Amino acid sequence: MDASRFRVLRWSAPAVASSLVVLLGGCTGSAPAKQDGPTHTRTVASRTNSDLQGDYQRVIKNVLPSVVQIRAGEGLGSGVVYDDQGHIVTxxxxxxxxxTFQVTTANSEHPLTAHLIYSYPAQDLAVVKLDTLPHGLKAAAFGDSTKVEVGQIVLAMGSPLGLSSSVTQGIVSATGRTVSEGSTDGATGATIANMVQTSAAINPGNSGGALVNLDSEVIGIPTLAAVDPGFGNSAAPGIGFAIPANMVKTIADQIIAKGRVTHSGRAALGITGRTLVNVGSQPVGVAVVDVQHGGAADKAGLRAGDVIVKLGDREITTITSLSEALAGDKPGQRTTVTYLRGGDRKTADVTLSEQ
Known part of the structure; x- marks a missing residue:
């Protein structure tokens, strides 16, 4: 994706009148072929329309009861029941x-109250817990997102525009996307690696819901939709992103066990920086404002005033491009930092620390 052209939006929604959301609704396309599993597909010719309809209905019956609607203040979003103790990931x-939140589950006649366990904006994930467990609460099954393949059929489940228990259909369009979320209108500003790109419609209110394969496994949490500035502020059709299930499980398990995230798995340089622009207002690098004592950059000899222009073989022009480069690396990984100091171009070996 051309990052200079597209931006992304956080995808929760304010409460709106049902008469409005009906006008914005849509329908899914014709059903493609069923998959035997996350890494195998059948051809369309081997499936009848009746078979395909049955496949979709089976997955919806299995997973939709685990998808909830979350009201946080005036906003609406979605969540997925994570375990039988009432933990919900969003x-x-x-x-x-x-x-505190109002949560509507598949089996609750009235909204239930829930409270926040922990929010982790760096990965745009949070866990809340129901104060009372409703009868028949069902936890979703989370799959292995490393086995997700381009072309897999997926369903997105959530509460777009306040319409609870909604389902859209599409495919996995790409894997391994690194996407930076905006930092306005309630978005966290997170840079998230290995996101799953999907053509399944992700509309306001779908955030925190479920992206599901045909084995009834959650493979991701729908989070963002791309926006093409050349066409106004509406979402670019068929370009949505979901946080991969493996990252969701890593973060959620720590929050549930310890009440916080103790190991992010995210690489860091240990600096505070800002985007530096030239006289033509073009970004040319990241100016180091502060260096964390004992951090990766400090140990490599960087200091305030240096301008980072390259990480490994990746050109760095903005703080966002630096975040995206780091999102693809791991703590403990060795790489090189190319930087400018007093007009001289220098290179330092660095061992990345954990964020």
């Missing part, structure tokens, strides 16, 4: 600054 931007 996006950090869905919970925002709220500490």
């Amino acid at each position: 996006n950090a931007h869905v919970v925002g600054s709220s500490r």
Whole structure:
């Protein structure tokens, strides 16, 4: 994706009138072929329309009861029941600054109250817990997102525009996307690696819901939709992103066990920086404002005033491009930093620390 052209939006929604959302609704396309599993597909010719309809209905019956609607203040989003103890995983931007929530489950006649366990904006994930467990609460099954392949059929489940228990259909369009979320309108500003790109429609309110394969496994949490500035502020059709299930499980398990995230798995340089622009207002690098004592950059000899222009073989022009480059690396990984100091171009070996 051309990062200079596209930007992304956080995808929760304010409460709206049902008469409005009906006008914005849509329908899914014709059903493609069923998959035997996450890494195998059948041809369309081997499936009848009746078979395909049955496949979709089976997955919806299995997973939709595990998808909930979350009201945080005036906003609406979605969540996925994570275990039988009432823990629900969602996006950090869905919970925002709220500490208590109204949650509507598939089996609850009235909204239930829930409270925040922990929010982790760096990965745009959060866990909330129901105060009372409703009868028949069903946890979703989370799959192995490393086995996701381009072309897999997926369903996105959530509460777009306040319409609870909605389902859209599409395919996995790409894997391994590194996407930077905006930092306005409630978004966290997170840079998230290895996201799953999908053509399944992700509309306002889908955030925190479920992206599901045909084995009834959650393979991702829908979070963002791309926007092409050349066509106004509406979402670019068929370009949505989901946080991969493996990252969701890593973060959620730590929050549930310890009440916080103790190991992010995210690489860091240990600096505070800002984008530096030239006289033509073109970004030319990241100016180091502060260096964390004992951090990776400090140990490599960087100091305030240096301008980072390259990480490994990746050109760095903005703070966002630096975040995206780091998102693809791991703590403990060795790489090189190319930087400018007093007009001289220098290179330093660095061992990345953990964020």
